[in-house]
Amino acid sequence: MYNFEFERPSTVEAAVAALKAEDSLALGGGQTLIPTLKQRLAAPAKLVSLAGIDALKFVKAEGGTLRIGGGTPHAVVAREAAKSFPALARLAGNIGDPAVRNKGTAGGSIANNDPSACYPSAVLACGATIVTNGREISADDFFQGMFETALEEGELITEVRFPIPQAANYQKFEQPASRFALTGVFVAKYADGVRVAVTGASGDGVFRWTEAEAALSANFSATAIAGLSVDPDGMIEDLHGSGAYRARLVKVLTGRAVSAAS
């Protein structure tokens, strides 16, 4: 790992100011960024740690909305959202392993937009709002392809607002070595319809399976998607699974998520 200057501000304002320096990067929990730095795949001149900003660490359920601070570790979401939004709490509680969950943060995972990360599927399936230091971005506009998001340079996720669904479930088919999702599907049912978001499958990152959404909005049952299929074109192909295998997983996991939704 190349060396860099390290700053640890205690407010969002100070972090945003520190990130104006050339070649600076924000450090959330570091569970992806630190391995990336070790591989010399990133070489910032300065790292601005967000870990000292207490205002970014919270989980609050208010009037049908779950608000999660950008710097909240997965373990805290798993604990504190268990009553208000159990499907999201379970998702957070199965990321990585316990030590990783104590460090990795919601905002970090969402900003990184790894094509196999769990969080983006929940954000997109819930039509959550990503709040930054400057604006609010809807989930549908936020994710823009593998590791690409609508975030500008130096822009920080301060909060994510999830409308709490009537019923939801996340099915993760785990790649056992990395504990990332080989494929994962988040299904969320709202009064005005059902949304289905898929991670780990597409080379473009998280996406909505709109055909399934239409079918499930009409009939919220696993049988409603029986006649549908997912196009394997553009799916991730690697030693863990072919594109066709992942396409099949999307359908199977969607069915399981619908059956398990609560």
Added chain:
Amino acid sequence: MPKVSMTVNGKAVSGEVEGRTLLVQFLRETLGLTGTHVGCDTSQCGACTVHVGGAAIKSCTTFALDCDGAEVSTIEGMANADGSLNTIQQAFQDHHGLQCGFCTPGMVMSAAALLKENPKPTEAEVRHYLEGNICRCTGYHNIVKAILAASGQDVSAIAAE
């Protein structure tokens, strides 16, 4: 070089580090606390597990400067005040919860974090919690047994198979 200060096993410590200095390097190389091991250096194996602010983390994937002002506990702080093994360490000895011993510091730190959260875990809960701690001697059965015994549960019925 920037200076970092923290409390390690109840003692105030400080030292000069680089931005890139990992917590595990600070513990081992600056403080000489070599009980915390570096196994994979990729946050997979858990040999470097320590507690920061009471939570288990991987010290190979944490910067020393990010722990400025924090309370850190390592395997060196686990023994009882009189130097005897604590309950978890003693259970690892009694139940042969180690073979080569390389993963043991991380296993003990993870076990301590688990039992704090969940004082009477089931066997399945212990196994699930140890997902991020790898033993390449594959001595998991006795490790799980030791942790269940440390929680005060009867392990005579658990087969070591």
